[in-house]
Amino acid sequence: MEKVVLVTGANSGIGLALCERLLTANNQLRLCLACRNMQRAEAARSALLSSQTSARIDLLHLDVGSVQSVLSAAKEIKSRYSSIDFLYLNAGIMPNPTVDIGAFFKGLFSRNVVNMFATAQGLLTQQDRLNSDGLQEVFATNLFGHFLLIRELEPLLCQPGRTSRVVWTSSSNASRSAFSINDIQHKSGTEPYSSSKYASDMLSLALNGHKNNQGLFSSVICPGLVMTNLTYGILPSFFWTLIMPIMWIIRIFTNTFTLTPYNGAEALYWLFFQKPESLDPRAKYHSLTSGLGTNYTKPQQMDIDDELCEVFYSKLLELETEVRRKLSKSDADNEAYQRYISHVD
């Protein structure tokens, strides 16, 4: 039977590699590339069609960082499909990253060195800003837009007698210490990326608690360190090329240096073939590549407190209500203004 698979951030990097791998393995797919840049989405679609000529690939405009765009995209999805089998929540940003060189060299000569290369926790800071919805951009893009999308698509995801899957591209950079329940958007810190990824881990667990009985199952993955536009934002691509031999050596010790988008998409791809009931809701599934280049997926327990997870889930629901109220108020204001203008004319 045809499966409907929707991938956010599908026009490049790990998202695009996932699409390629899914199409190669399964010709019974209806794949929807949900992207904010339609020119790049068209290019991705053409590239996919050049190797899979008979593939069914739809394009959808979706800026996950904009509430209005998420609501319009969800409306469009509901008009196109009657159900969704897989929703890959992969779009993500890490704006203006800075590497703490001091912490890097300190870590290099510590016993924590392997973990430092695998997670980069405490090594990276970013500069965040407010978006046009008044939300912190990293939180809005990496987490909240996706949350709103799930909420809007619940009728397609939670159908009697069917199971559906939500898969988050999280990161081993997610850290509990970067996240604060009193500042879920990370307004005041310098690690919004780490915080947003920890938030997605918690949300996935909460969704399993609330929605498994309605057939919706959620998982999180970490793709490892992959050379994509995101990593080229941290260091220029020539630098990465220069240190590639060193990274192959590091890969022998951590296996987390997956390096190519194809390898990084391993856990996303692997999950596609697993029965949801066999998965552990508390596990993060890691894409790993051995020193000899073999790909595999390995689960690792997440450091999440159930109570905190529930409080976070209710805070997201509250924020959703607030955002919707603001939006309908501004719609009403606009309408009133339009009426006034036409009256004056």
Ligand SMILES: NC(=O)C1=CN([C@@H]2O[C@H](COP(=O)(O)OP(=O)(O)OC[C@H]3O[C@@H](n4cnc5c(N)ncnc54)[C@H](OP(=O)(O)O)[C@@H]3O)[C@@H](O)[C@H]2O)C=CC1
């Ligand atoms: N690369 C790595 O080492 C790691 C990556 N990850 C995660 O993997 C995911 C994919 O990133 P990766 O492939 O590396 O990087 P890319 O920058 O190549 O891909 C990110 C994708 O997200 C899209 N995107 C960004 N913002 C938005 C938005 N507001 N609305 C819709 N789409 C958006 C981008 O689209 P556009 O072309 O329009 O910018 C792009 O398609 C991210 O969630 C990232 O955090 C996790 C761990 C490690």
Ligand SMILES: CC(C)CCC[C@@H](C)[C@H]1CC[C@H]2C3=C(CC[C@]12C)[C@@]1(C)CCC(=O)[C@@H](C)[C@@H]1CC3
């Ligand atoms: C300047 C130095 C000579 C070299 C610095 C190396 C660092 C830039 C990398 C070491 C570990 C890397 C890493 C990531 C980014 C680049 C490093 C910090 C990630 C944070 C990228 C995004 C993710 O989500 C993580 C899984 C990566 C973990 C490792």
